[in-house]
Amino acid sequence: EDKVVQSPLSLVVHEGDTVTLNCSYEVTNFRSLLWYKQEKKAPTFLFMLTSSGIEKKSGRLSSILDKKELFSILNITATQTGDSAVYLCAGYFNDYKLSFGAGTTVTVRA
Amino acid sequence: DADVTQTPRNRITKTGKRIMLECSQTKGHDRMYWYRQDPGLGLQLIYYSFDVKDINKGEISDGYSVSRQAQAKFSLSLESAIPNQTALYFCATSDSNYNEQFFGPGTRLTVL
Numbered sequence: 001e002d003k004v005v006q007s008p009l010s011l012v013v014h015e016g017d018t019v020t021l022n023c024s025y026e027v028t029n030f031r032s033l034l035w036y037k038q039e040k041k042a043p044t045f046l047f048m049l050t051s052s053g054i055e056k057k058s059g060r061l062s063s064i065l066d067k068k069e070l071f072s073i074l075n076i077t078a079t080q081t082g083d084s085a086v087y088l089c090a091g092y093f094n095d096y097k098l099s100f101g102a103g104t105t106v107t108v109r110a
Numbered sequence: 111d112a113d114v115t116q117t118p119r120n121r122i123t124k125t126g127k128r129i130m131l132e133c134s135q136t137k138g139h140d141r142m143y144w145y146r147q148d149p150g151l152g153l154q155l156i157y158y159s160f161d162v163k164d165i166n167k168g169e170i171s172d173g174y175s176v177s178r179q180a181q182a183k184f185s186l187s188l189e190s191a192i193p194n195q196t197a198l199y200f201c202a203t204s205d206s207n208y209n210e211q212f213f214g215p216g217t218r219l220t221v222l
Binding site for chain 2: 004009013031032036040041043044045048050088090096097098099100101102103
């Protein structure tokens with residue numbers, strides 16, 4: 001069965017720190033990998049990655065995919081308290097359904 | 111106006127009651143999904159539909175049923191609610207295979 005594993009489960013940082021979130025997957029037929037941010041409400045889309053080695057970037061957030069090693073990372077630089085959220089990794093694998101990891105809870109302290 | 115809406119936003123009910131959660135979308139997407147989220151867990155797929163005549167079970171469909179009344183509407187029913195169905199329920203839509211899914215605001219359901 002396809003599986004998405006995120007690490008760490010949670011972390012606490014101070015404003016200005018850099019955060020790296022990990023997402024690994026065990027799948028038989030990879031299609032694309034997505035990152036979402038969830039702040040006590042609906043998940044909001046951040047990135048979709050389909051090609052290995054190509055970084056997607058939006059402001060202080062960036063993400064990259066390694067299809068050979070079956071993982072993705074999400075980086076947040078110069079963190080702010082507004083970055084506090086649960087970050088979800090999800091993948092389209094064998095079929096047309098998104099499989100989600102359990103998420104990483106990021107808490108940014110002022 | 112929100113592209114994906116869910117009603118109700120909060121509901122408290124008793125064990126054994128029948129409950130319907132509704133989802134509407136104005137995005138014109140063919141694909142619609144129902145997920146549940148439990149504290150500390152990711153989203154688990156309950157049912158999904160790729161068009162009005164298509165209904166598919168997800169990972170955790172037992173105890174749930176769905177109806178796709180129109181392209182824009184997808185409802186989720188709990189025929190006889192039980193306490194372990196207490197969770198946050200999300201509806202989502204997408205326009206095609208392997209693309210971003212757009213989520214509704216969620217329905218917080220409590221079964222006593």
